[in-house]
Amino acid sequence: MVDVSQHELVPEHIPIEGAELDSVLEEYGLDRTDLPEIKANDPALPEEAETGDVIKIVRDSRTADTSISYRLVVE
Amino acid sequence: MTEYDHVTDDIKAVVEDTELPRRLRRRVYDSIEEREGVTTEQADEIARAAEAEYLDARIEPLEPAGTVSAQSIGEPGTQMTMNTFHYAGVAEIDVTQGLPRLIELVDARKEPDTPMMTVYLEDEYAEDREKAREVVWALEATKILALGDVSTNVADMVVRIDLNEETLLERWPTADAAEPVAAEIAETIEDALGVDTRHQGMAIEFGPSEPSYRELLQLVEELREIVFKGIEEISRVVIRKEELDDGEEFVLYTEGSAFGDVLRIEGVDASRSTCNNIHEIHEELGIEAAREAIINETIDTLREQGLDDVNIRHLMLVADIMTNEGTIESIGRHGISGSKDSVLARAAFEVTVNHLLDAAIHGESDDLNGIIENVIAGKPVSIGTGDVKLRMGSMETSPADD
Numbered sequence: 001m002v003d004v005s006q007h008e009l010v011p012e013h014i015p016i017e018g019a020e021l022d023s024v025l026e027e028y029g030l031d032r033t034d035l036p037e038i039k040a041n042d043p044a045l046p047e048e049a050e051t052g053d054v055i056k057i058v059r060d061s062r063t064a065d066t067s068i069s070y071r072l073v074v075e
Numbered sequence: 076m077t078e079y080d081h082v083t084d085d086i087k088a089v090v091e092d093t094e095l096p097r098r099l100r101r102r103v104y105d106s107i108e109e110r111e112g113v114t115t116e117q118a119d120e121i122a123r124a125a126e127a128e129y130l131d132a133r134i135e136p137l138e139p140a141g142t143v144s145a146q147s148i149g150e151p152g153t154q155m156t157m158n159t160f161h162y163a164g165v166a167e168i169d170v171t172q173g174l175p176r177l178i179e180l181v182d183a184r185k186e187p188d189t190p191m192m193t194v195y196l197e198d199e200y201a202e203d204r205e206k207a208r209e210v211v212w213a214l215e216a217t218k219i220l221a222l223g224d225v226s227t228n229v230a231d232m233v234v235r236i237d238l239n240e241e242t243l244l245e246r247w248p249t250a251d252a253a254e255p256v257a258a259e260i261a262e263t264i265e266d267a268l269g270v271d272t273r274h275q276g277m278a279i280e281f282g283p284s285e286p287s288y289r290e291l292l293q294l295v296e297e298l299r300e301i302v303f304k305g306i307e308e309i310s311r312v313v314i315r316k317e318e319l320d321d322g323e324e325f326v327l328y329t330e331g332s333a334f335g336d337v338l339r340i341e342g343v344d345a346s347r348s349t350c351n352n353i354h355e356i357h358e359e360l361g362i363e364a365a366r367e368a369i370i371n372e373t374i375d376t377l378r379e380q381g382l383d384d385v386n387i388r389h390l391m392l393v394a395d396i397m398t399n400e401g402t403i404e405s406i407g408r409h410g411i412s413g414s415k416d417s418v419l420a421r422a423a424f425e426v427t428v429n430h431l432l433d434a435a436i437h438g439e440s441d442d443l444n445g446i447i448e449n450v451i452a453g454k455p456v457s458i459g460t461g462d463v464k465l466r467m468g469s470m471e472t473s474p475a476d477d
Contacts, residue, residue: 002338002359006346009356009364037401044361057363062370062387065098071362074401 004043011059015049016070024054024070038071049073079104081112089119093126139446139458141396144389148373151382152177167313168328170351176376180369183397183405185354190308190332192350200342201324205248207314210342212246214329215312217304222246222260223277227295233282234295236260240277246304253277260303267301268294308333335359353403362398369394369403417441419448 004010016024025032032054040051049055053073061067082104090103103125107113113121134140156173171179171188179187194214200206219225223238238260243253250256254276261274264281272281283290311330316323329337334355338345350356351372357365373390377383396411397404404410408425415421418441422430433439443449446456455461 002345004360007360007364008347009349009367010360011363011367013363036395036399038362039401042361042401043359044363059363059367062391064096065101071401 010044011057013044013046013049014056014058015046015053016056017053021054024056032072035070035072037074040073040075045073051075079108081108081110083115085115086113086118089115090122093122095122095126095129099125099129135459137459137462140392142446142458144392147385147389148177148393151377151380151385154382155377155380168311168330172376172379177373180353180372180376181393181397181406183353183403183410187352189330190350190352192309192327192329192332192334192337193348194327194329194337195344195347196325196327196342197344201326201344202322204314204325206342207325207327208245209248210340211312211314211327212248212304213340213342214309214327214337215305216302216307216309216331217246219298219301219303222303225295225298227291229288229291231282232286232288232291233280234291234298236279236298238277238279243277263301263303264298268297270294306331306333306336309337357403362401362403365403366394366398369397415445417443417445417448419443419451420445423447423451 005013021032035054038045038055040049045055051073055071055073057069057071059067059069086107087104090100093100095103103122106121107118152174155177157175168191169189170176170191175188194210195201196207196210200210219236222242223236226235226237227233228235238253238257240253243256244250247256257274257277257279261272261279264270264279265272268281270281270283272279274280281294283294309329309331313328315326315328317326332350332352332355334348334350334352335358337343337350338348338359349368353365353368353372356368370387370390373393374383374385374387377385377390393406397406404414406412408421412424413421418430418434418439422434434441441448443452443454444457446458449456449461
């Protein structure tokens with residue numbers, strides 16, 4: 001089986017919760033449903049991620065070193 | 076900071092105190108390092124100057140970033156070729172270029188006009204041409220005409236295939252002899268056409284169950300389409316030797332794509348290989364990879380046309396919007412523009428009457444929050460200074476002030 005996370009196009013996907021999540025939502029003044037979405041069957045999702053979780057995505061950015069983005073796991 | 080010899084703690088404190096992002100702070104440190112040490116005052120001056128430039132380059136609040144992006148991609152688009160075909164970078168493989176390719180990407184077409192893959196190889200496969208060939212044969216769809224001669228004998232109502240022994244051994248590198256391969260081919264034909272075959276040595280013969288000239292020709296037609304080895308979608312593979320920093324490697328370019336299948340083939344480097352179909356990338360690697368692919372493909376298309384001064388941020392914005400919902404959505408009336416809340420905004424884009432009619436039937440209302448709606452209504456648009464609201468005399472004054 002191919003390990004999708006090893007592909008150079010795939011950035012790191014890290015589930016976040018609790019205080020870390022709250023501080024992110026507060027910083028941007030968002031509700032979690034305002035976040036961009038990622039489908040629950042997305043091949044790059046870590047196995048433990050479930051619908052409703054928020055995933056932190058650490059991209060290699062073209063305009064900065066790394067850029068951090070968040071997606072909500074949806075059906 | 077251990078990696079810099081000339082950056083003192085004071086200088087560091089000064090630089091860290093600015094609003095510069097990390098990447099720019101590091102650039103400042105690099106410059107200071109290059110000059111082999113500056114005084115803290117000079118460092119402060121450098122950092123302040125860099126910060127001023129940076130703040131100047133940041134967009135203002137309420138800037139219509141989307142509209143600016145649309146213009147910044149649209150204008151260079153007028154300079155692009157309408158020409159569809161071009162041999163891009165890779166010899167011998169046709170890929171759609173220019174405006175048609177850009178439209179194909181933002182429309183999120185299911186299949187690109189000219190699907191192709193860039194297949195990188197692992198370790199020994201990338202170094203040895205023979206090993207690379209093995210992967211080529213595993214990829215390229217092999218049909219009967221590549222393996223031998225086909226002749227029809229109308230008198231005996233048989234189709235005869237004379238296989239070329241050398242070709243068989245070349246294309247099935249794992250086989251010791253051509254005989255078992257020929258048997259395998261005969262079996263494939265039996266399964267695919269539902270006929271009985273007789274085979275002896277390198278010759279295979281078969282015919283229709285009832286003598287019928289039409290059926291005989293039909294069998295030959297079908298025989299030509301059978302894929303004996305490789306992946307049906309991939310019609311051609313080109314091997315190229317490419318220079319690396321530390322040596323050379325073989326890279327394969329394919330006409331046609333089947334990304335998922337290819338990643339699972341032995342010898343293929345599944346961490347670098349890509350294809351030009353954003354939907355295949357989405358399916359195999361997920362939405363984030365699809366976002367990257369959209370950015371790469373659009374900027375490459377522009378660069379190919381010499382339009383490399385389009386800022387990458389515009390394309391990143393396009394990719395972000397296209398992948399916002401977790402699936403790839405097209406820009407346009409079936410995608411982003413068609414899913415806007417405002418009736419007037421949708422009607423202004425395409426098929427005006429349909430949108431207005433539907434809105435009337437369903438009793439939709441428009442809150443006039445967006446830009447297009449307000450342009451239509453002749454009101455200030457809600458961007459820039461148009462969105463700033465001043466309210467006068469709304470502060471409650473306490474009696475004590477009077």
